[in-house]
Amino acid sequence: MRPASLRTAILQFPLVAATLTAGAAVILMLALGAAPAAQWTASAYALLIAVIRSGAMIKALIGGRWGIDLLAVTAIAATVAVGEYVAALIIVLMLAGGEALEDIAQGRATRELRSLLERTPQTAHRQLNGGPPEDIPADAVRPGDVLLIKPSEVVPVDGVLLTGTGSFDESMLTGESLPVEHTEGDTLLSGSVNGDNAVNMTATSTAKDSQYSQIVALVQEAASSRPPVVRLADRYAVPFTLLAFALAGAGWYFSQDPGRFAQVLVVATPCPLLIAAPVAFLAGTSRAARSGIIIKNGGTLEQLARVQTAVFDKTGTLTHGRPTLHGIRLPKAEAWPISEDRLLQLAASAEQYSSHVLASSVIAAARQRGLELLPGSDANEHATQGVTATCGDHRVVVGKPGFVRSVTTGFEEADLAGGQLAVYVGVDGRFVGALVMSDPLRANAVGTLTGLRRLGVRETLLLTGDARPTAEQIASQAGISHVRAGCLPGDKVSIVAGLRKRPVMMVGDGVNDAPVLAAADVGVAMGAKGSTAASESADVVIMLDDLSKAVLAVEIGQRTMRIALASIWTGILLSVGLMIAAVFGYIPAVAGALLQELVDLATILNALRALRGGRKRSTTPVGGMPVSVAGVR
Structure with missing residues (x-):
């Protein structure tokens, strides 16, 4: 190791360096035949560390956290008392090394998260x-x-x-x-x-209100949160501590050897119990961030792992949210002739004064045909219904069928295929035709639903404000089992709150779906940009406009939970096995301390597996052909 690297390591892990120095001094004394001095040095150093750690132990006990310090301090005191000073020194090294391993593991687990902070523009x-x-x-x-x-x-x-x-x-x-x-x-x-x-x-x-700062804030929030499984690991420490003392006491009682008490406690320090779960969750959050998925808090990972119902918005989620002109329908009996281009030109000229998503699509269609938009005046948008404006010499009305029917004569309902939507147009009080719009299904929508079912999601639901025929068409094509159409924002919230198979994951666009995203157990804002990324309503923000990332988020949650729990139980079972062996005198104190260090290393390395993906699975859409669907005004 280069001198600079050595200095960095010493400064970063001073307790490890001090313990290794003390150990080297003890070895040198033993080599020179000064065993009493070696015992005194090792015992004094170990007891000093035990006294220092007692402060942390008391704080932990007051805070309701048991285990690592209480058992460690007792084990150090017990080994010194029975003359196992080498084992006491190894326990101190085990504690210092375990914390160093945790720091190193967390540093690796949060590499992608830290890289965000390091790249913050200055x-x-x-x-x-x-x-x-x-x-x-x-x-x-x-x-x-x-x-x-x-x-x-x-x-x-x-x-x-x-x-x-x-x-x-x-x-x-x-x-x-x-x-x-x-x-x-x-x-x-x-x-x-x-x-x-x-x-x-x-x-x-x-800079404070920009996209990058908002992402960094989300990442910092995620890194600082304590997921429920980590708190659960803390609760495991209580019975584990009681079991350790009981076994240690039993070993001492039946053997009549106080050294047996120390031997049991040496292998009882539950470092894996308290370290492995946080490392696994940091690793899972980091892997998600690397994939363009910002998970706002650690508890969301556990909820994602247990999702039973997935609810989807339609426009902008299952579809691209960019309706296109499919065709123009003229009335069968028109009192005065109008061409398709003239109808589209007048409609687009009026839609200049509308904020609805379909308005921009109508304008885009007119520009695609090279049509010049006419200047307008006396424009008035009727919320969710349509718009009226004077364009050139004509009074134009554009909007929903009921609205246009109420202000025009000769109205005719357009004959639409499944998933299509008509924008109706009237000129100077007469109905002149309809613009048929469609919004293609995302190519990976079917694959996304298939992937969620593979991961154990039992129910899928489409919530939309669209009419039922359009909603049923898109649900059928995507493979969604249930449909609730014609929903207002308040209806969506009530429906999600009433779902019985929980947790519920709601996938939406993060703006129009903000209330229902907040009502769901896990709100997923997809394709978020700008202020949407900082939406307080969503638990998960997918930065890329990719529906399949919802499947990846669930997969990461499930894998992280499996690894975290496996690490916890691996640490517990290995420690209990070693304790039982120590009760019967099969594990000397020094050997037990070394074995416990191996248990720590194994469980932490296992927790770091959450950084990597599991076995590759195909998410290729099955039958994912685009289908004509559209939003509503």
């Missing part, structure tokens, strides 16, 4: 009046500032690209390894890494 290059850029702290950036992003630099705040094109690595935000191409006017997320060319951008938020 500096920005602000340009003023076309002059040379000035370096300012990232926290000093304000919305509207023009920033220069140099090649390979991290974008410091959220903003809009000013330069023509740019390539950005967003893997730390989304888990997507391929660079993303952006053009002028596109949103840039803080935390993404610029490519080979310098670009300019306009800041749209401060």
Whole structure:
């Protein structure tokens, strides 16, 4: 080991270094034939550590945490009392080494989480009046500032690209390894890494309110939380401690040898019990973060592992949420002729004044056909129903069938296939036709549902505000067993609260579904961007717009729980087995201390398996052909 590395190790683990030094001194004394001095040195050092650890033991007992310090302090005192000073020294080394192993393991488990903090942007290059850029702290950036992003630099705040094109690595935000191409006017997320060319951008938020800072806050919250299984491990320590003292007392009573009491306690220190579970949960959270899944707290991992019911929103979750124009239907008996392009032009001109998701789709369809939007006036949006506006020389109404029927004559209901939705159009008081919209099912939707069933999810439910025919069509294609259509936000909350097979996982877009995400046992916000990423309603934030990540989140939860519990029980069973052997005198104190250290190492290494994925399973969609579906106004 190089001198610098040695100094770092000594500073990082001073108790290990001090114990090794004391051990070397004891070995040297024994080699020189000074056994009494060796015993005195080892015993004094061990008792000093025991006194120091007693403070931590008392604090732990007051806080309701038993086990590691109480047993360790008693074991040190007992081994010194019966003259097993080498075993006492090994117990101290075991304690110090166990804590060092925990630090090392947690450092490895949180590698991806720490890398987020290390990459937090510190500096920005602000340009003023076309002059040379000035370096300012990232926290000093304000919305509207023009920033220069140099090649390979991290974008410091959220903003809009000013330069023509740019390539950005967003893997730390989304888990997507391929660079993303952006053009002028596109949103840039803080935390993404610029490519080979310098670009300019306009800041749209401060560093504190930007995407990257929100992700870091979520990660810190996840790392600091104590999951229920960790608290459960603490509770295991109470009966384990009582059992250890009982066995130690029994060994002393039946053998009439006080050394037997010390031998049992030496192998009873439950380091695996208190270390393995936190390491496993940190490893699982880290693996999720590496895959673009931010899990806000450790308890969510346990809930994910036990999910029985999966509930899905439709638009933007099972579908892409970007409805496209499927066709234009003109009335059978039109009083005055109108072409499809003219109908689409007038409808899109009116939809300029609507905030509904279908409005942007209608406008996009008009622009795709090269149609020029007409200026409008006297526009009025009727919430959830439609919009009216004067476009050119015509009064145009666009919206739901009931709304358009109420203000026009000659209305005709469009003949729609399953999963389609019509946007109706009226001009100057007369019905002139309908725009048929569709929203394709995600290609991996069927594979996602198949994967959840494979993981033991027993019930699936589609909750949507759509009409029942559209909802049933999408549910049938995706393989969802139950449908509740025509739901208002309050209805969704009531339905989820009333589900009996729990825990319930709700997958939605994190904005419109905020109330029901909060009502579910596990709320999953998918494809989250910007302020959505910090939504307090969701327990899990999937940064990539990928439905299959919901399956991966459940799989990570299940694997983490299996490994955490296996580590706990492995530590318990091995320690109990060693204690029973020690009761009958088969394990001397020194050998027992060394064996217990091996138990610690084995359980911690097992807990670190949560960093890796399990056996690869196919999630290829089965029959995942796109199907026409759409949202509703």
